[in-house]
Amino acid sequence: xxxxxxxxxxxxxxxxxxxxxxxGAPVRFGELQRAVAPITQKELxxxxxxxxxxxxxxxxxxxxxxxxxxxxxxxxxxxxxxxLDSLAGWMRTHGQTLAAGx
Amino acid sequence: xxxxxxxxxxxxxxxxxxxxxxxGAPVRFGELQRAVAPITQKELxxxxxxxxxxxxxxxxxxxxxxxxxxxxxxxxxxxxxxxLDSLAGWMRTHGQTLAAGx
DNA sequence: CTGTATCCACAACGATACTG
DNA sequence: CAGTATCGTTGTGGATACAG
Numbered sequence: 001x002x003x004x005x006x007x008x009x010x011x012x013x014x015x016x017x018x019x020x021x022x023x024g025a026p027v028r029f030g031e032l033q034r035a036v037a038p039i040t041q042k043e044l045x046x047x048x049x050x051x052x053x054x055x056x057x058x059x060x061x062x063x064x065x066x067x068x069x070x071x072x073x074x075x076x077x078x079x080x081x082x083x084l085d086s087l088a089g090w091m092r093t094h095g096q097t098l099a100a101g102x
Numbered sequence: 103x104x105x106x107x108x109x110x111x112x113x114x115x116x117x118x119x120x121x122x123x124x125x126g127a128p129v130r131f132g133e134l135q136r137a138v139a140p141i142t143q144k145e146l147x148x149x150x151x152x153x154x155x156x157x158x159x160x161x162x163x164x165x166x167x168x169x170x171x172x173x174x175x176x177x178x179x180x181x182x183x184x185x186l187d188s189l190a191g192w193m194r195t196h197g198q199t200l201a202a203g204x
Numbered sequence: 205c206t207g208t209a210t211c212c213a214c215a216a217c218g219a220t221a222c223t224g
Numbered sequence: 225c226a227g228t229a230t231c232g233t234t235g236t237g238g239a240t241a242c243a244g
Contacts, residue, residue: 001117004193007200009111010236015103029206040238045207054200066205067244076196083192086185091106094181098109098156112216131226142218147227168225169224 007054012039016047018084020057021077026070051077109156114141118149120186122159123179128172153179 008014019035020027027035033044048071051057056077062068110116121137122129129137135146150173153159158179164170 001120001190001193004116004189004197006113009113011107011111012237014107018103041207042209042239043237046237061206064205067207069206076199079196080192083185083188086188087106088103090182090185091103094178095106097178114217143227144219144229145217148216163226166225169227171226 010047012036012043012047013050014084014087015039016044017051017056017073017077017080018088020071020073021081021084024073024078026060026072029069029071032071056080112149114138114145114149116186116189118146119153119158119175119179119182120190122173122175123183123186126175126180128162128174131171131173134173158182
């Protein structure tokens with residue numbers, strides 16, 4: 001379990017990953033940033049680089065002006081979907097109960 | 103999803119929680135620390151306090167000498183089991199693949 | 205548009221010593 | 225045994241400015 005933690009620790013890892021999974025198709029950087037707002041540019045870049053290194057996300061750069069970079073979840077990344085769905089379901093069911101304890 | 107992150111972010115949150123879930127029965131502090139080694143005393147205490155505040159773990163203190171404190175997962179905490187099982191399963195399946203990217 | 209580069213604040217975590 | 229206190233290091237994340 002400890003290794004997984006290193007993967008998804010951090011405030012934004014899971015939200016980004018889940019968003020990419022749900023979308024499925026390639027997404028541009030700016031679009032993704034709006035989808036996971038209010039994440040900063042720096043943080044989104046950092047997380048995407050980490051995911052890329054671990055093979056969870058594929059990055060494609062197009063030699064255009066203005067530049068276009070697209071990110072897409074890989075098969076490995078998508079394999080996390082059932083787990084993250086379970087997570088999202090748990091939040092829907094128990095999120096309110098949990099909020100009371102804050 | 104963001105609220106969940108606040109709950110289980112951190113290096114030790116998931117390992118501790120999962121261990122408590124698997125055990126099910128009340129566990130003494132020292133025993134738990136050994137089970138989740140090599141966590142420090144301070145960190146284990148801090149995490150358990152957080153879980154207690156959120157109703158995921160119940161804490162019982164016995165007025166004995168030497169003192170005895172037991173922690174047990176609550177029903178709310180146990181409801182996370184399917185999700186964490188899914189997580190553990192994913193790690194078993196893809197953990198090796200992932201390690202290659204480090 | 206998609207980044208990098210700084211600078212900064214704060215939380216997380218560890219090591220160690222000490223207490224009831 | 226089960227903490228608390230203290231100190232120090234590292235990591236996380238935000239704000240802002242700038243570059244290709």
